[in-house]
Amino acid sequence: MSEREFQLSVVLDAFRKTLQDDGTLVMDEYIRGYDELCVFFDMLGSVFGFITSDVKEKIGILQEHRKSENGEKYVIIQRMFDYEIDKNLTQKRTPPLSGSRTLLRLHRALAFTMLFMKKLSEASDHDSSSSIATDAYTQSLANYHPWLVRKAAVWAMYTLPNIKDLKKKIAAPNMQHQETKQLLKDVTEAMKPVYDITEELYTRHNLHGLP
Numbered sequence: 001m002s003e004r005e006f007q008l009s010v011v012l013d014a015f016r017k018t019l020q021d022d023g024t025l026v027m028d029e030y031i032r033g034y035d036e037l038c039v040f041f042d043m044l045g046s047v048f049g050f051i052t053s054d055v056k057e058k059i060g061i062l063q064e065h066r067k068s069e070n071g072e073k074y075v076i077i078q079r080m081f082d083y084e085i086d087k088n089l090t091q092k093r094t095p096p097l098s099g100s101r102t103l104l105r106l107h108r109a110l111a112f113t114m115l116f117m118k119k120l121s122e123a124s125d126h127d128s129s130s131s132i133a134t135d136a137y138t139q140s141l142a143n144y145h146p147w148l149v150r151k152a153a154v155w156a157m158y159t160l161p162n163i164k165d166l167k168k169k170i171a172a173p174n175m176q177h178q179e180t181k182q183l184l185k186d187v188t189e190a191m192k193p194v195y196d197i198t199e200e201l202y203t204r205h206n207l208h209g210l211p
Contacts, residue, residue: 006039015190025077047156112140121184129160
């Protein structure tokens with residue numbers, strides 16, 4: 001478990017700063033937002049272990065690219081696509097792995113995170129957190145997991161705390177219930193355009209099927 005306290009406000013700030021006025025996406029801010037989401041997944045325990053370890057690995061790969069001699073090619077996500085396509089690096093399977101391939105895994109997990117947080121923002125305290133998580137997973141990440149992983153993930157989600165306790169874990173100290181719901185809503189709204197632009201990039205370059 002992470003010793004850091006999860007700060008939903010950091011996720012909001014990072015994803016807002018990921019998207020620039022000209023429509024470009026800043027890699028470092030995307031990574032910062034995801035780094036904070038790792039604390040969120042870690043906070044929920046082993047239920048999201050299947051996401052956390054993979055996300056941490058992928059963040060590390062993108063950070064390697066940023067620190068490399070070609071790091072300036074990875075400042076802007078769109079620029080990364082142009083560079084890796086031009087150099088035939090999109091399917092590179094030796095370290096460091098392709099940034100485009102790596103980002104695709106984070107992009108898929110972002111769809112789940114966005115759905116999960118949106119459903120949480122709309123849920124009442126009487127709703128089932130495990131049902132919300134399962135629905136979000138089934139509509140997103142489950143499409144890319146083998147049957148055994150899907151089965152294990154759904155079973156693990158039954159261990160999630162109830163909605164009220166889950167929102168308390170997410171909330172900042174002294175944050176009111178309605179404030180937490182609004183912040184969750186704001187986060188999903190900040191993620192959505194980042195997700196949509198990234199989705200369009202993979203579609204335009206025909207890279208959804210990267211191995």
